Structure formats: structure tokens, C-alpha cells
Amino acid sequence: MMPPIVRLLAKRLGTSLIVLVGVSMLIFAIARIIPGDPARIALGPNATAEQITMLRERLHLDDSIAVQYGYFVRDLLRGDLGISLYTNRPVTADIAQFLPATLELIVVAGLMMILIGLPLGIISARYRGSWADNLIRLLTLLGVSAPSFVWAVILMLLFAFFLPLFPIAGRITDSYTIEPVTGFLFIDTLLAGNLSAFADAAWHIVLPAFALALSGIGQAARLTRSNMVETYDKPYIEMAQSYGFPEGKIAWRFAFRPSLIPSLTIIGLDFAAMLGNAFLVEAVFAWPGLSRYGVAVILRKDLNAIVGTVLIISAMFLIVNIVVDLLIAFINPRIRYSQRAT
Amino acid sequence: MTAPTLLIRDLYLAFRGWAGQIDVLHGISLHINKGERVALVGESGSGKSVTARIILGLLQQTRSARVSGLVAFEGRALAKLTEAERHRLRGNRISMIFQDPMSSLNPVYRIGEQFHEVLKRAEPRIAPAAAREKAAAALADVAIPDPNRALDSYAFQLSGGMNQRVMIAMALANEPSLLIADEPGTALDVTVQAQTLELMRDLVAKHHTSVLFISHNLGVVREFADRVYVIYKGRIVEHGRTADLFADPRHPYTRALLAAVPRITGEGVPEIDDVSEDYFQPLVVHEGCAEPEVTG
């Protein structure tokens, strides 16, 4: 018999695959039911009839939508997402080029969300009712109350223009030339042994990542607080208090650990929101990532690129959620031992 | 004469809320001598459980609570101790068992880890191996068949009765002089509850532990306690040795409670629907049960 954790993983992977197929159908359907001829829209008003016919053939636009989807899946299984009509390169190549910058941004923002949001929530719950709690609640609510592009603009105005502590835009100062090996600047600069370039890249990512993280920080803190406050009413907290365990230990081991479980689920969802909000932050900070590419191809109605980008983003979201589920199983012995997932 | 393990004199408790002040305890007095098992009996909402929390010093921290009166543990008034000293008593000299063993244990830690925490209260530097040995012995004392397996389990993997035994073992592990049992095992089924109570009685007798047994269940109290205080709406209404009180209940409220017993045969809350003015009659104290003088 398989250990429960492996069974859980298998089950989650299976469900995710079904969902991913659904996503591909949905986005494919949306892309194909648009009014007008996609080929004409993509090629612009100056295209000749011959060019349009050729493109229609290449995209199989004259077949039924089911057949078109069949071609799409066949190509997808070969790792081929088609040619971008905007860059004229394989969509996979475009995504491979732009994805690392976005991932780097999201990972840093995700770390900020967890490392700042959770402690704020814990402090808030531990000292609930105090002035610190009220202040944190107010600030975190403000954090979730503005879209990340507003935070991006405000942060840029305050900490790049008025107080020039951070660079205004971009990923790294132009004077550094770093050979792209992985596409991740943090890794590439280290591979090149260029520590000052590494520091420069780190300096560039602070503001965009923080702007992206702000609403997640707020969400994580608010959720952790409310879960912990609820947990504080549980009998085992009273039991811990009656045994005189130190308050810090009660906060951490008795109130936080059990309430982390519902918080984690939401953190996973926040991560998804970040994948979308990266579109906004990258636009403000001229961050050369997948989101900027995404907006560009959406504006140009570049079918293949749109479908590919959405699919990759959804796959990333599903992977994050599987990781979150495994983390929950790791923390929650009830799932680990009895495999009662979801 | 040595001081009683617990002495409560004229204890008042009120909560200050947005609807004004709510009085919960109207000056109750009780005492427990060393090795004695004393029951505090009443309906839910009568003020039994808050009394337990005051003894542990937990309620005093609540900002809305107003507490006055004397609570002395082994001759020392709690109010005169520093917070650190009061804290040292908890889980060490005074320990507590709760109503629902299933939800009173932390769901994400193994029993062994939680036992280690408890033992650290008496011996902060106890090594994990030594703690484990001690915990296993304590679990063997409460007749848990495979202590080591239980220590490696989570609460949800054990039955309610097993969890209750674990709770009892934890509560007695540090040899406290006072054990507060707040409706122990009410959440369990009747036979399991009876078994664990019997176990608990034997253990506290062996260790000469004083017990404050809080319950709404007169049937259980009769089996367990040496003396009984009956509490009604924040006032003690009758006090006497168990045998005397059951043989000759003198306060109208006690009589009403006892009349409700046959219907409940061990479980359920006695339902006394009609509130009578008689229930507010003054305290009845049985022979030889006067409260001790307060000294010092």
C-alpha cells in the first residue's frame, strides 16, 4: 500500500490535470469565438488576401473548433505552443525568455508576504485588543484596499523620486552585462561571480516586489489573525494556559501552528492573485517579464501567445496549490495519517 | 493545624460589559483540606467553571473581570503572590482536567511532545529521553496498555477514553497538591466516564492529592466526593459531607436537584425548569462542616 502522502499527491496531480485540460478548452474556446477573422486581425489592415489564406491554413482556422483543439493538443503534447504572430518566434521560446523575470519577482513577493504577513498576524492575535493590534488591522486593511498598480505608483513616487533610495525601473543597471544562463538574474549573477551585479539586481527588485506583495501581506496577516483568534477559544489553549505554558509558546505552538492550516490555503490563492497582479506592477516598473509580454500579445490579439501564456500561468497556479496542499498535509497530521484530503 | 490546600472566602466576580455589570459570583466560600475530594455542584451558568479559572489565576488577567475576596493556596493568598509566583503554581502545584478530552489536546502535536511540555513545568531542563520515560510510566499508571505507542500518537488517533486517561496522567504527572476537574469526561459515554473516574479516584487517593470536582451530575458526585458544595446562581446554598447531604438535603434547591437525578442516571444536565424563590434561601451548612478560620 502506498503511503498516504503519495496517494494524496497522486490524487491532487490527477485533479489538477483534469482542471488544466478544462483551462485549455476554456481559453481555447474564448480565443476562437471572438468576432472577426483572427488572421485578419493579427496581420493588420495591410495584409494581402494570400497572406491571410496562408495564416488561416497555418492556424487550421477553416476546420471545426473541435478539430482545431485536436491540433492544438497534439502540438501541445510535443511541447509546441505555436508561433507568436507578434514576435514571430515560437511561443515557448518567448515564454522561456520572459518567465524567469516574472518568477523572480513573484518568489520575492511571496517571501515578503509570508515573512511579513504571518508575523504581523501573529502579533495582532497574540496582543488582540491592544493598540498594536488595532494599528496592524488598520494598516493591513489599507494594504488590501488598493490595486497593486496604485501601490507601485505611490512607492515609486515616495522611494524612487522624492527619496531616491531605490532605482526607478528595470531589473538591473544597464552597465552590467550578464550572460543569461538560467534567465534568473539572482542565479546568473552568482554564476558569473559578479556580486555587485547581484546586489544591484536585489536593489532593483525591492520596490516592485513590495508593491506586488502588499495586498498579499495584508491578506495573510488578516487571515492569520482571525484564524488564531478563533483558535484561542479552543479548549486546548485553555488547557495550555492552565498548565502555565509560556505565553509565547502558547501563541506559537498552540494558536499559530493549528491555525496555519486554513491560512495556507488562502496564501496559495493569493499567490494566484500575484500571478495576475504582476501584470500591473511590471507595467509600472518596466519589468521585462511575462506579464508585459502578456499584455502586449493581448493588445495585438495574438491567439497562440495568449493561449500559451494563460496556460502557463494556470499551470504555475496549479503547481503552487499542489505544493500548498502537500505543506498542509505535512503540518496537519490528520491528513497525513488518514488521507482525508480537501 | 496545617492550612487547607485551598481556601476561598467571600469570592466576588463580576464582568463589566457594554450592557453594564453582570455579577457572576456573590461571595462564595469553600475550602479543601489536604487529600480531600470536594465537589462543587450546580447547573451550567451557576459559576462553577469561573471559580476554577480564578483559582488558576486565569480570569484575573481578563480586563473586563472584577474579582475580589480571598483565594489562598496552601495558606498563601494568591493576590499577594507576584505574577511569576502564580504562574509557577500552574501545571505544577495546581493542575486541571477539562470536559472534553478530545479537543483539549493540541491536534498537531504528538501526545509525547505535549507530555514533555507538561513535565518541563516541574523540571524545566528535563531531557527528552527522561521525559519520555516518565511519561510512559505515568501512562502505565492510568492503565494505558501500550504507553509508547500512545506517546507517538496524535489525539485524534486515540479513543475518547484513552485521551481522558492521557489527560489524567498529564494532570497528575507533576504531583500537584490540587487537581481541579471541570466536568471531567462529560463528553464521553457513561461507562467510559465511570471507568476513568474510578481510575482518577484511586490515583488521587494514592498521591494524597486534593481535588476540586466540578460537576452538574449528582450521581457522579456521590461516588467521588467526600464533601459537597451546592452552588446556585453564584451563591453556595448548601454544604455538607456527601453522605449527610444526600441523606438529608435541606435546601429547596438541593432537593430539586436531587429530585432530578433519577431522570438522568449519570448523563445529561438536570433540568429544573421552574425557578423558585425558595432557591434563594440562605446557606444551609451541615454539622461539622464550618468554614475554617482565616489565619495570617
Added chain:
Amino acid sequence: MKRTLFILLRNPLSVLGLILVGTVVLSAVFADFIAPFPSHRGAVVDFANFNKAPEWPYIFGTDLVGRDLFSRILYAYRISLLLGVVVLAIAVPVGVTIGLVAGYVGGWIEYVLMRITDVFLSIPPLVLALSMMGLLEPTLTNGMLAVTVMWWPWYTRLVYNLTRSEKEEGYVLAAEVIGASRAHMIFREILPNCVPSILTKMTLDLGFVILIASSLSFLGLGVQPPTPDLGSMVADGAKYLPDSWWLTVFPGLAILVAVFGFNLLGDALRDVLGAEQ
């Protein structure tokens, strides 16, 4: 009712939320009377007064063609609120019904409905709406459509979970024993018990719809000019930072104030109605 109001007014933050939401709603409804330059909602140019820092009578300054930002923000609120109300008016009934059916009926219907919901939930909200807007014509109606399509699954999920737990409650079993019909069970027994949670979420969401809609138009995929929109105002102004800071700061703060107000009010409602998250 009196008690509810009392609890609501006892908390200063709830009162603040009430004031903010009231201000936003009233200024949107009465924009024609409040706005100093009502005509500036449209394609008006006044090059004599272009790009002015805040000064009387332009309390928030003017934009690059000389239109009063304050007036435009009032009209933008009107569009945002309209969009929010329409989106919720469609998304909530759809999402709630699917959630009720999936949660109550169970079986393969539940499996199919919930997997479809999962599909929508696994595309980041903004990305789904963006792709739809990019492929459709960027009009207000399509904007509402795109946001609605991404919004209903959240209600399905909420109501589905509530239904699943309500189903086990005694009163539901009792009604089933009597032999109540499925429709009666779903809409008369279970739905009323979900109402507090739905209402709370709707209040919060009115703020978040404004937030998402402004994000769409920030990327140029929402409401199109000359219709005033908070998101596109920020986007247009961002190119002129830091000198013309008022072009971005005031519309940005306008979004913050509205969403913050709805959030405070939603939190207050949650406390009062005792809704679950």
C-alpha cells in the same frame, strides 16, 4: 434591527466605513450637482488650464487637456459603482445557484459543476478578464461581462461549502423526513442560512470589483476614453511622474478610499451578521 445598528455604530471603524461608502455613493449619484465642471466628464479640452497643480477651483489639479480631475473622479465613481452593481447582480445569482445545486444534489452533478468552477478559479482572476477583454472589444458592457465571468465561481465555492455543512444540520434532515421537495430544500431551507455570508461577501466585493475594473483599464483593456475611469487616469498620469504627481495620486487615492470603505463596511457586517468567511 435597532440592536444591529447599535453594534454597527459602536465600532469607530465601522462608522468610518459607513461614512466613506456613503460619501462615494452620494458623490457618484449626485455628480452632476457636486462636480464643479460637469462637462469635463467627456472629451472636452481647455488648453489654457492644462496640467495644473491643485489650486482653486481645481482642487485636485487638471489633466493634460485641462480637464478638472475632481469632476472626472466623481464621474469615474459613477461608472465604477454601476459596473460593480451590474457584475454582482449577474454573478451572485448564477454563482449561488450553482453552489447550492452542487452542494445539495451531490453525485456526478456535483463533481462536474465543481471541476468547472475549479477551471475558472485556476486562472488568476485578472488574467482571465484580461484575455477576454483583449479578444473582445473593450467596451463597458464587455468589461462587465469579463469581470462577471471571473466572479461567479467565488460565490459558487462559498455557497457550496456552506451548503455542505448546512446539509448535515438537524433542521434540514427534519425537512427531508417530512418529504419536502428539492427546490424547497435548496431555496427555502438552505439558502436563507447562507444569506449573511453572501451579503457580507457582496459588500466586500463591491470594493474588489472596483479594484479589478480599475486594474483592467489601467492596462488599457477596460473602459475606453473619453469616459472617465480611475485606472486609466493613473495609467495616463504615471508617464508624467514625478512632476505631475496629482495626475496619479488623486485617482489612486480615490480607488483606495472606495475599496477601503467597502472593506470596513464588509468587516462590520461580518461581525454583526456573524457570517462565515
